[in-house]
Amino acid sequence: MEAEAVYNYRATECDELSFQKGNILKVLNMDDDPNWYLAEVQGRRGYVPKNYINVRPHAWFVGGISRLDAENRLRPLECGTFLIRESESTPGEFSVSVSYGDHVQHFKVLKDGLGQYFIWDEGFSSLNQLVDFYKINSIARERTIFLQEPKNTLARPRHAQALFDFTPHHATHLRFLRGDVIDLLDCSDAQCWRGRCRGRVGVFPPEYVQPIYH
Numbered sequence: 001m002e003a004e005a006v007y008n009y010r011a012t013e014c015d016e017l018s019f020q021k022g023n024i025l026k027v028l029n030m031d032d033d034p035n036w037y038l039a040e041v042q043g044r045r046g047y048v049p050k051n052y053i054n055v056r057p058h059a060w061f062v063g064g065i066s067r068l069d070a071e072n073r074l075r076p077l078e079c080g081t082f083l084i085r086e087s088e089s090t091p092g093e094f095s096v097s098v099s100y101g102d103h104v105q106h107f108k109v110l111k112d113g114l115g116q117y118f119i120w121d122e123g124f125s126s127l128n129q130l131v132d133f134y135k136i137n138s139i140a141r142e143r144t145i146f147l148q149e150p151k152n153t154l155a156r157p158r159h160a161q162a163l164f165d166f167t168p169h170h171a172t173h174l175r176f177l178r179g180d181v182i183d184l185l186d187c188s189d190a191q192c193w194r195g196r197c198r199g200r201v202g203v204f205p206p207e208y209v210q211p212i213y214h
Contacts, residue, residue, distance in 0.1 A: 002126055003027050003039065003053040017046030024126040025053060026115070029164070042125070043115040055207035060084055060131065060149055063163050063210055064179065070097040071104040080148040084109075084127060094127065096134075098145060107139060157211035160184055160195070166208045174202030182209060 005023040019025060019041050025048065029038035036047045062070070064086040074081055079101040087093040087108065094109040096119065107119050109130070116123035117130050119139065124130040131147060138144045162180040166173075176182060176197045185201065186194040193206045 002128055003037075003055045005052060006054050007052045009049065009052045011046065015046055017041060017044060017048050019048065024128065026126070027053075027055060040115060043113060058128075059211060061127070061210055062212075063161055067095075067097070067106060070106075074099040074104045077150060078148070080146050081150050082147045084131070096139065096147075098139060098147065100143075100145065105140065105145075157187070158184055159212040160193075160209035161212055162209050164208050166204055168202070168204070172202055174200060174204045176204070176208075181212070184211075
């Protein structure tokens with residue numbers, strides 16, 4: 001998951017990460033401390049204060065679903081509709097799955113030592129930039145395919161998949177584990193959603209989940 005820095009931050013400990021306002025950070029772990037996230041920027045990794053960044057979830061990022069599940073989701077959709085999932089074969093890497101109309105093509109996203117993402121020759125500092133580029137440049141070599149988000153992404157999602165474990169310290173919060181599917185009951189507050197999981201109802205921070213659009 002990615003986040004945008006809303007303030008400058010200078011690290012004061014050796015395990016922290018300095019960054020500038022406007023930097024795009026890759027959030028790697030949100031579970032160790034409720035006030036700090038493990039993140040990466042420009043190939044550097046460390047902890048960052050939660051209130052200095054703005055997490056930016058996207059409907060096209062679906063976490064650790066399988067290749068087959070991605071194909072089942074995309075096959076009936078318009079050519080160019082895509083999603084990004086965590087690689088099954090290489091943990092920590094990603095794949096872009098794209099509808100070709102009659103089938104689904106998968107592109108492995110490579111990453112170099114500086115944190116740049118590649119599919120072909122062009123490098124990008126974030127998945128967002130990669131997606132934006134291939135919305136106006138063909139992601140395929142053998143035919144022209146431009147990435148496009150599903151037409152219904154503006155509809156209110158009814159379910160979400162947990163991207164991280166959430167272990168709350170308050171009785172009104174909803175506990176869930178990475179990969180759990182949550183029934184969304186109220187998404188009107190951008191800072192706090194309400195849902196149902198494993199028979200329990202509670203509130204939780206929306207940056208811990210990825211909405212599922214049907």
